[in-house]
Amino acid sequence: MASRLNKLLLSPEEWQAVWLTLVVAARAVGCGLPLAVLTAWVLARYRFPGRPVLNTLVHLPLVLPPVVTGWLLLIVFGIRGPVGSLLYDWFGVRLVFTTAGASLACAVMTFPVMVRAVRLSLETADPGLEQAARTLGAGRFDRLFNVTLPLASPGILVGAIVAYATCLGEFGAVITFAANIPGETQTLPLAIFTALQVPGGEAKAAELSMVSLVLALIGLLASEWANKWLNAVLGR
Amino acid sequence: MSLNVLLRHRFPGFAIDVTFETPSPGVTVLFGPSGAGKSTVIATAAGLLRPEVCRIAVDGTVLSDTGTGIWLAPERRRVGLVFQDARLFPHMSVATNLRFGLRRAPAGPVRFDEIVELLGIAALLDRRPHTLSGGERQRVAIGRALLAQPHLLLMDEPLASLDAARKHEIMPYLTRLKTTLNLPVLYVTHALDEVAQLADSLVLIESGRLIACGALPDISARADLPLAQRDDTGALLICRVAQHDIGRELTLLEGAGAAFRVPLLDVPEGSTCRIRIPAREVILAGKAPDAISLHNIVPGCVRRIIPDTARRAVLVEVGLPAGALLSRVTPDAIARLELSQGRPVLALIKSTSIEVLGG
Numbered sequence: 001m002a003s004r005l006n007k008l009l010l011s012p013e014e015w016q017a018v019w020l021t022l023v024v025a026a027r028a029v030g031c032g033l034p035l036a037v038l039t040a041w042v043l044a045r046y047r048f049p050g051r052p053v054l055n056t057l058v059h060l061p062l063v064l065p066p067v068v069t070g071w072l073l074l075i076v077f078g079i080r081g082p083v084g085s086l087l088y089d090w091f092g093v094r095l096v097f098t099t100a101g102a103s104l105a106c107a108v109m110t111f112p113v114m115v116r117a118v119r120l121s122l123e124t125a126d127p128g129l130e131q132a133a134r135t136l137g138a139g140r141f142d143r144l145f146n147v148t149l150p151l152a153s154p155g156i157l158v159g160a161i162v163a164y165a166t167c168l169g170e171f172g173a174v175i176t177f178a179a180n181i182p183g184e185t186q187t188l189p190l191a192i193f194t195a196l197q198v199p200g201g202e203a204k205a206a207e208l209s210m211v212s213l214v215l216a217l218i219g220l221l222a223s224e225w226a227n228k229w230l231n232a233v234l235g236r
Numbered sequence: 237m238s239l240n241v242l243l244r245h246r247f248p249g250f251a252i253d254v255t256f257e258t259p260s261p262g263v264t265v266l267f268g269p270s271g272a273g274k275s276t277v278i279a280t281a282a283g284l285l286r287p288e289v290c291r292i293a294v295d296g297t298v299l300s301d302t303g304t305g306i307w308l309a310p311e312r313r314r315v316g317l318v319f320q321d322a323r324l325f326p327h328m329s330v331a332t333n334l335r336f337g338l339r340r341a342p343a344g345p346v347r348f349d350e351i352v353e354l355l356g357i358a359a360l361l362d363r364r365p366h367t368l369s370g371g372e373r374q375r376v377a378i379g380r381a382l383l384a385q386p387h388l389l390l391m392d393e394p395l396a397s398l399d400a401a402r403k404h405e406i407m408p409y410l411t412r413l414k415t416t417l418n419l420p421v422l423y424v425t426h427a428l429d430e431v432a433q434l435a436d437s438l439v440l441i442e443s444g445r446l447i448a449c450g451a452l453p454d455i456s457a458r459a460d461l462p463l464a465q466r467d468d469t470g471a472l473l474i475c476r477v478a479q480h481d482i483g484r485e486l487t488l489l490e491g492a493g494a495a496f497r498v499p500l501l502d503v504p505e506g507s508t509c510r511i512r513i514p515a516r517e518v519i520l521a522g523k524a525p526d527a528i529s530l531h532n533i534v535p536g537c538v539r540r541i542i543p544d545t546a547r548r549a550v551l552v553e554v555g556l557p558a559g560a561l562l563s564r565v566t567p568d569a570i571a572r573l574e575l576s577q578g579r580p581v582l583a584l585i586k587s588t589s590i591e592v593l594g595g
Contacts, residue, residue, distance in 0.1 A: 126323075128319065128321070128323050129323055129325060129326075131284055131310075131323075132317070132319065132323040132325075133325075133336070134284070134309075134310040134311050135282050135283075135284070135310050135311070135313075135315060135316065135317040135381075135384075136311075136316075136336050136337035136340060136380065136381070136384045137311050137312075137314070137337055137340035137341055137384055138311055138336075138340060139311050142340070147325060150327045151326070151327065153327075233327065234326045234327050235326045235364055235365065235366030235367070
C-alpha cells in the first residue's frame with residue numbers, strides 16, 4: 001500500500017523541478033508585470049515618434065521562434081553581451097545558465113501577453129472617469145494609480161495569471177538562454193523533455209505531464225474566477 | 237465680482253465664438269439647442285479643451301488666457317464639474333467618491349457633513365455607485381464636485397439623463413444649494429423648466445454664436461429672441477412677497493415695479509419668489525373692464541411688437557416700470573386696439589395663470 005502510494009507521488013528530483021518551475025514563473029511575472037503595465041499605459045495613452053518601434057519590439061517574442069528569442073537574449077545578456085557584460089562587471093550578476101536567467105527568458109516570452117491584456121483593459125476603461133478625476137484635482141500619476149489601474153485591474157490580473165500559466169510551459173527560450181541544469185534551470189517542460197530522451201523514462205514524463213496539466217487547469221480556472229470577482233467589485 | 241468667458245475655436249465643420257460676462261456668485265444658465273456649443277464652453281472652462289483663443293476668469297482670477305499665455309491644468313483649476321452621466325468611480329464607495337476631491341483640495345469652506353445633509357445622501361454613504369438610482373448618483377456627483385472646494389461649479393446638463401420623476405426629486409436640492417452656496421455656477425441645459433427654477437443670468441447661444449446675455453427677467457421678457465417663439469414662452473419675474481390677505485385667500489407680490497395677486501402662498505412675507513407669466517395667458521386691453529373675475533390689471537406700455545408667423549400670432553412686449561411682460565395675441569387684436577410701439581396698454585392676468593416657482 002505504502003509503495004503504491006509512493007509510486008503516485010513524485011520523486012524529490014521531480015518535486016524540485018515542479019517547485020523550480022513555480023518559482024521561475026513567479027519571478028518572471030513579478031518582475032515583468034510592472035514593466036508591462038507601464039509599457040501598456042504608454043502605448044495606450046501617448047503618441048510619440050518611437051511608438052511603432054516600441055510596439056514592434058514588445059510584440060516580437062510573440063512571432064519569433066522561441067529559440068531565436070533565446071539566442072538574442074544570449075547575445076544581449078551573455079557575459080560578453082552589451083547588457084550582460086555591464087551587469088557582470090558592475091554587480092557581478094550572471095544571467096546565462098542561472099535560475100534568474102530562466103526567469104528573464106520567461107518574462108521576455110510572456111511580456112507581449114501581459115502588455116496586450118493590460119492595454120486592452122486600459123483602452124476599454126472609460127476615459128470620462130479620468131477626466132472626472134482630473135477636475136477633482138488628481139494629477140497624472142495620482143489618476144493612474146487611483147483610477148486607471150483599479151479600473152483596469154481585471155485585465156491586469158487575467159494577464160498576470162495567463163502569463164504565469166504560459167511561463168510554466170516555456171521551453172525554447174529557457175533551454176537556449178539558461179540551458180537544462182537540474183535544480184537550476186530545469187523547469188517542468190525541460191524535465192519532461194529530458195525524461196523522454198532517456199530509455200524507459202516515459203512513466204516519469206507522464207507523471208510530470210499530469211502535473212503540468214493540473215497546473216494549467218488551475219491557472220485557467222483562477223483567471224476565470226478572478227475576472228468574475230473583480231468585475232463584480234467594479235459593478236459591471 | 238464676475239464670471240468672464242471669452243472663447244473662439246474652429247472645429248472641422250463647426251466654429252464657436254462666444255463672449256459673455258455674468259455676475260458672481262449666481263447661477264448662469266447656458267441655454268440653447270443641442271450642438272450649439274454649450275458643452276464646448278463647459279469643457280473650456282474646466283480646462284479639458286484648449287481652444288485657439290480663450291480667456292476664462294472667475295472673480296478676477298484668470299484660469300486661462302491665450303493672450304498672456306496663462307493656462308492652468310484642469311487638476312489645478314479648482315473648478316468643479318458635474319457631468320450628465322455622473323461619472324462616479326465604480327471601484328469606490330459613495331463616501332470615498334465624495335472624499336476624492338476633498339482629500340486633494342486645500343482646506344475650504346465646504347464641509348463633508350454639511351453637503352451630505354444638504355443633498356440627503358447620508359443613507360447612501362456605504363453603497364457602491366452601481367446600486368444607486370440615476371437621481372441618487374447625480375446627487376453624489378454634485379456633492380463630490382462641491383467638496384473639492386471649487387471656485388466655480390460647472391454643470392453639464394446634470395438632469396438631462398433623468399426622467400421627469402427623478403428630475404422632480406433632485407430639483408429641490410439644487411434650489412437649496414443655490415441659496416446656501418456662495419459660488420458662481422455655470423449650468424448647461426436645454427430644458428426651460430430648469431432655467432426658470434435656477435437661473436439668475438441667462439446666456440443664449442445658437443450654432444456657436446451668442447444670441448443674448450443678461451439677467452433672467454430681462455432676457456425672458458424679450459419678444460425679439462428665439463426664446464419668445466416657443467409655445468410655452470413667458471416672462472419670468474423676481475418678486476417680493478408683500479402681503480398675505482388671509483380673508484380673501486390672496487397673496488400680493490411686488491416685482492418689476494408692479495403688483496400681482498396670486499392665490500394664497502405658504503411662504504413668509506418679505507421673502508422672494510419667482511413667478512412665470514405665460515405669454516398666452518396675458519390679455520391686452522385699452523381700458524380697464526369692470527365686473528370681471530380677474531385680479532391683475534397691470535398698466536404698462538408697448539415696447540416691441542414681433543410677429544409669430546408660425547402661430548399666426550403676434551408677440552407684444554409690455555414694458556413695466558422695472559421689467560417687462562410678454563403677451564401673445566392675434567394681429568387682429570393689435571389692429572383693433574391700435575397698438576404700436578410706445579402706446580400705453582393694460583395687461584390683464586388671471587391670478588391662477590401665474591406660475592409661482594419658489595425661491
